[in-house]
Amino acid sequence: MDLFDFKDGREGYYGQFGGSFLPEILTATVEELKACFHECKKDPSFWAEYEQLMHQYSGRPTPVTYLPNLSKQLGGAQIYVKREDLNHTGSHKINNVMGQGLICQRLGKKRVIAETGAGQHGFATATMAAKFGFDCKIYMGEVDVKRQRPNVFWMENLGAEVVAVQDGQRTLKDAINECMRDWVSNMADTHYVLGTACGPHPFPEMVSYFQSIIGMEANRQIKELTGGRLPDKVFACVGGGSNAMGIFQGFFDDDVELIGCEAGGLGPGLGKHAARLAYSDASVGVAQGFKTFFLQNDDGNMLETQSVAAGLDYIGINPIFAYLWEQGRVRFEAATNEEVRETLKLVMKTEGLIPALESTHAFAKAVEEAPKMGKDEIILINQSGRGDKDIFTVADALDDAHWREFIKEKAAQYES
Amino acid sequence: MDLFDFKDGREGYYGQFGGSFLPEILTATVEELKACFHECKKDPSFWAEYEQLMHQYSGRPTPVTYLPNLSKQLGGAQIYVKREDLNHTGSHKINNVMGQGLICQRLGKKRVIAETGAGQHGFATATMAAKFGFDCKIYMGEVDVKRQRPNVFWMENLGAEVVAVQDGQRTLKDAINECMRDWVSNMADTHYVLGTACGPHPFPEMVSYFQSIIGMEANRQIKELTGGRLPDKVFACVGGGSNAMGIFQGFFDDDVELIGCEAGGLGPGLGKHAARLAYSDASVGVAQGFKTFFLQNDDGNMLETQSVAAGLDYIGINPIFAYLWEQGRVRFEAATNEEVRETLKLVMKTEGLIPALESTHAFAKAVEEAPKMGKDEIILINQSGRGDKDIFTVADALDDAHWREFIKEKAAQYES
Amino acid sequence: MSLKDYIAERKAIRTPLVMTHVVCGYPSFEDNMKELEIMNAHGVDFVELQFPFSEPSADGPLFVKANQESVDSGTTVAQCFDFMAEVTKRFDFKVLMMGYYNTCFKMGHDNFIKRLKEAGGCGYILPDLPIEEADELHALSKQADLTPVILMTPTNTDARLAQLGAASQDLVYCVARKGVTGSKTEMNQEVITFLERCRQATDVALGVGFGVSAKEDIDFIAEYGDIAIIGTAALKAWEVGREEGLHRFFESLGL
Amino acid sequence: MSLKDYIAERKAIRTPLVMTHVVCGYPSFEDNMKELEIMNAHGVDFVELQFPFSEPSADGPLFVKANQESVDSGTTVAQCFDFMAEVTKRFDFKVLMMGYYNTCFKMGHDNFIKRLKEAGGCGYILPDLPIEEADELHALSKQADLTPVILMTPTNTDARLAQLGAASQDLVYCVARKGVTGSKTEMNQEVITFLERCRQATDVALGVGFGVSAKEDIDFIAEYGDIAIIGTAALKAWEVGREEGLHRFFESLGL
Ligand SMILES: Cc1ncc(COP(=O)(O)O)c(C=O)c1O
Numbered sequence A, B: 001m002d003l004f005d006f007k008d009g010r011e012g013y014y015g016q017f018g019g020s021f022l023p024e025i026l027t028a029t030v031e032e033l034k035a036c037f038h039e040c041k042k043d044p045s046f047w048a049e050y051e052q053l054m055h056q057y058s059g060r061p062t063p064v065t066y067l068p069n070l071s072k073q074l075g076g077a078q079i080y081v082k083r084e085d086l087n088h089t090g091s092h093k094i095n096n097v098m099g100q101g102l103i104c105q106r107l108g109k110k111r112v113i114a115e116t117g118a119g120q121h122g123f124a125t126a127t128m129a130a131k132f133g134f135d136c137k138i139y140m141g142e143v144d145v146k147r148q149r150p151n152v153f154w155m156e157n158l159g160a161e162v163v164a165v166q167d168g169q170r171t172l173k174d175a176i177n178e179c180m181r182d183w184v185s186n187m188a189d190t191h192y193v194l195g196t197a198c199g200p201h202p203f204p205e206m207v208s209y210f211q212s213i214i215g216m217e218a219n220r221q222i223k224e225l226t227g228g229r230l231p232d233k234v235f236a237c238v239g240g241g242s243n244a245m246g247i248f249q250g251f252f253d254d255d256v257e258l259i260g261c262e263a264g265g266l267g268p269g270l271g272k273h274a275a276r277l278a279y280s281d282a283s284v285g286v287a288q289g290f291k292t293f294f295l296q297n298d299d300g301n302m303l304e305t306q307s308v309a310a311g312l313d314y315i316g317i318n319p320i321f322a323y324l325w326e327q328g329r330v331r332f333e334a335a336t337n338e339e340v341r342e343t344l345k346l347v348m349k350t351e352g353l354i355p356a357l358e359s360t361h362a363f364a365k366a367v368e369e370a371p372k373m374g375k376d377e378i379i380l381i382n383q384s385g386r387g388d389k390d391i392f393t394v395a396d397a398l399d400d401a402h403w404r405e406f407i408k409e410k411a412a413q414y415e416s
Numbered sequence C, D: 001m002s003l004k005d006y007i008a009e010r011k012a013i014r015t016p017l018v019m020t021h022v023v024c025g026y027p028s029f030e031d032n033m034k035e036l037e038i039m040n041a042h043g044v045d046f047v048e049l050q051f052p053f054s055e056p057s058a059d060g061p062l063f064v065k066a067n068q069e070s071v072d073s074g075t076t077v078a079q080c081f082d083f084m085a086e087v088t089k090r091f092d093f094k095v096l097m098m099g100y101y102n103t104c105f106k107m108g109h110d111n112f113i114k115r116l117k118e119a120g121g122c123g124y125i126l127p128d129l130p131i132e133e134a135d136e137l138h139a140l141s142k143q144a145d146l147t148p149v150i151l152m153t154p155t156n157t158d159a160r161l162a163q164l165g166a167a168s169q170d171l172v173y174c175v176a177r178k179g180v181t182g183s184k185t186e187m188n189q190e191v192i193t194f195l196e197r198c199r200q201a202t203d204v205a206l207g208v209g210f211g212v213s214a215k216e217d218i219d220f221i222a223e224y225g226d227i228a229i230i231g232t233a234a235l236k237a238w239e240v241g242r243e244e245g246l247h248r249f250f251e252s253l254g255l
């Protein structure tokens, strides 16, 4: 299956989804980006350079870990985990960001901008900018700045300027809008490092391309570990959809069921979650540069979204998934906040892993389905990131009293 | 050089240092441990099992990363970094802990105990215990529990019981004492997972053995990266000395200068630092089960120590280093808190790396010496851990006003 | 009368023509009406009625705030069309729908065109709808005799401007500089060169917008373009001085 | 009179012999002296004077606190020796230095032996000094006629006990159970078996300690050992009731 072998006049489209809906002023910039990216994609030495960078800087390949304890406890399928949490900066976001860093370098640009919600993408981008010597500005909704201060702290220390966006819901989607505003002003020297497989063409393709390293490795690794077998099911969480696209690309051509796990938040109902496909609250629209399923009202204005995982808390889904879902190639499920909390506790205690809250959505659905599967069946979960960076959120999610005491004492110490 | 090829009657001694000074009640336990460890050490399949576990669970081999920007900015030696920060749980501590997990399994024991100062070793041990299905109790000085709450939070969530030790200075050394007390009561079913290359024989040897994986990898990797050359100097921070032993073992037989970097704290002077060898405030003594240089007074009572890096804040140094220092094989330097702060800022901004405060001590001395070296010379630094887990300490060390505001707001939110 | 004729007729009276902008429902439809009264009194030729959208990514801070507050206060697309109908009935100036493509997409192209026509609009400006994506909508517009206002920008190549010109009818919107709405543009040689390139690319009227806020700008556009498009500056004047402020502002422009 | 003869002589008077414990400088040297007066009045045969150490890793909570507070209040090794000299002059019971090896190591073996001798001590107990590390110190002790008290423990194999026995003279310290000082030991069949194993391994007197705190313990030791070693229980009694408390405690033991 080659998703990116576009038909004439349908470049950037996946079925009816995707495209590029941008202000005219960006046309030349996007053309230049497309040209550069496609040149790189055709050039095998580019991928080699990328792989080497990821190997030496970020520690790739990340391993696949077998979870004997969890598998045994659930009594069904054998569970394996792809460990994107072991990347430098703690998530798969670095794969995309370093790739775009190379692109930016080829474009001869000296400045990068990025949106961030949870902060992982901003953190990764700030890291990449430090490494490549780019100026860096990160847009982050004011609400997110407040709840993700640790990431802001590191971004600033890595030399990035972090702008707290005051518009709209003051979260991820508003940060994206603000990036667009910066980009239409500074495109001559600035590359916009979009953080997930969303946005206008070529971003979904480009981000998927760099994230495909996950699936390429995982396909090889799982076979090595299981004597040549492929997984029966692969689970990945889906915010914008980049980590899921990353791992799924390793298995599209195989008889492997692919399950995208969205943020079920407080359960179905407008404004209570961020599940675009698993629940039936979203509809097709065009925003933030592309066409896909959005959580929007009848007038096409976007709804509030809710999730314990900031990184999944987004109104739209990547257009490739909207298409693959329609085609029946990828199944979508949603994990609620409550399921995520319980699953996180379970995984920490049984296997010593701390998945990011985002990644825990994938674990939650795997934990639900594993017992119904045979002991000779295989599950692969993509652990897109590590949870220890989200201690404030996790401590709140788990409602930890000691933690609250600690914070109060720390605050008292700062007061004095 | 085989440090562990002991002369008759001198088992566990490195020159005049080392030995085993334990209550008689532990004799049988330690004999059993020694026997088991030496059997494992002789058995090539054990190391293979260990390597595979580290590969699949912790993502080893960790890469060596070239730092072009920092090298260029300093204008001297070419700087490379061994990336122990990319391990699962974020530091080299996991190498030791997983090895001892295998040993504990062979011993047929079902419970592990460990001391921890900074919390990294406790975090790693709790992780290992979850993975191996052991009961786990972590002893941590009450002062450290207070200042390292994030690590406590994770340990507890990984299923470990964390005990806040109320004795003495209520820091690392007191946690070690408390471990000993637990061990003399529960040795039948309990293995004491000592966290660094200190303590009674066979711990210094055993911890060094497991950490040697760092140096073995690094030797191969640096040659691959430099067309067969070895580094001129290798820098590693030294608390107890395990990460430094780990990397140095890859280069003992080569013409490579090895530099151990201790905690210079506020500079020389009793009670103001934790530099046992770089400054001249320590003397030979016997405590916590072994003979080495300790920061102690004339009566043999231990002094307070000081460092911005909790993991280096320890009274004694591993006996192997005391010996190698006397032999002139390893040079010791101390980095002050102030130097560490400046170096951390530099490294974050130029290369996008966030070394742990401990590891930053090694960076600090490398940054000091690199400009005096030739452009064709090579420095290798061991980045023993990542700093993002220490955000509270780093934010305080860097005196970040936004951070303080954030904590105050968070506390206010908890109050209401 | 066709829009082309309307432009020709008005040009005979005064040059440049003037297009102003109102964000529907901000601060309220009543205030919008008061603004329009004043604009009408000062003889504007076109008014854009912006349908507020939750993601106004091509707008600057003031319009962002206006969009947002209007959405938050519950403004609906239906209300905007109703308002447009009232406006077109009451005033002589021409009214354009301005907004983001999702508003149109969500209701369906057919429906959009139908309701715009019913409300008396003469066309629309959708800054995030590139011509590549606009075939169907443009075809429907032609049938309904509505004008899609296409944007030309300084970063476009001559080839691209020619493409844009070919797709245009009646007028184009020349974006005087990079960036979003709201900040001042210096009307310099660069802008002249850009407008000359636009003129090469099309015969239709050149609307010039983004940062038009002073008498000099109007004079400049009189020389190099056809329609001065006044956006943020008018809203700013209203924010500061309401009716009186807006009135003074137009006076200061010599209108 | 040799220590061996002393033990024999006292055994003729009362069995078991009794050894008690004081942490030097805790709560103060004056209080130590008051404790010793009472112990003397109750006819104890041996007293351990513990030299406080900053890392008392074989001690339980109460002694840990005592060590720590004494160190913190500035107690020095010199003061401890001075105190020992005073004590040995004043009382008839035998005095042993008890402490951790670093205290001895830091001052040097020679110096340690010399000062211990000068202070009138008859030996020492260093629970963290295994016999493998003790050759030199033991040799010096022999020359000075000082007794190193070696510990035997329930986890030792018979072979190891034999080794420990061979290295012992005059008396050994049999640790009645695993763990640290301070908690109660149940004097049961297990302890009997252990003490029988100790008896097999050596001819010297068996001191039995760790958790000795009641009349039954004393009676038990009278049957299976030679010297009852009372540690924490006495300090606990002192903490609760000072002179009166300690006095009552010894009475309760039947001493
Ligand atoms: C750890 C982690 N996983 C997953 C996501 C979701 O993004 P995506 O769906 O693009 O993988 C995020 C986004 O921030 C993340 O930080």
Ligand SMILES: Cc1ncc(COP(=O)(O)O)c(C=O)c1O
Binding pocket: B091, B092, B093, B117, B118, B119, B120, B121, B195, B196, B197, B237, B238, B239, B240, B241, B242, B243, B244, B310, B311, B312, B356, B358, B359, B384, B385, B386
């Ligand atoms: C990251 C890190 N580096 C270094 C150390 C020091 O220990 P060692 O000297 O045994 O490597 C610690 C101890 O906690 C640590 O956490």
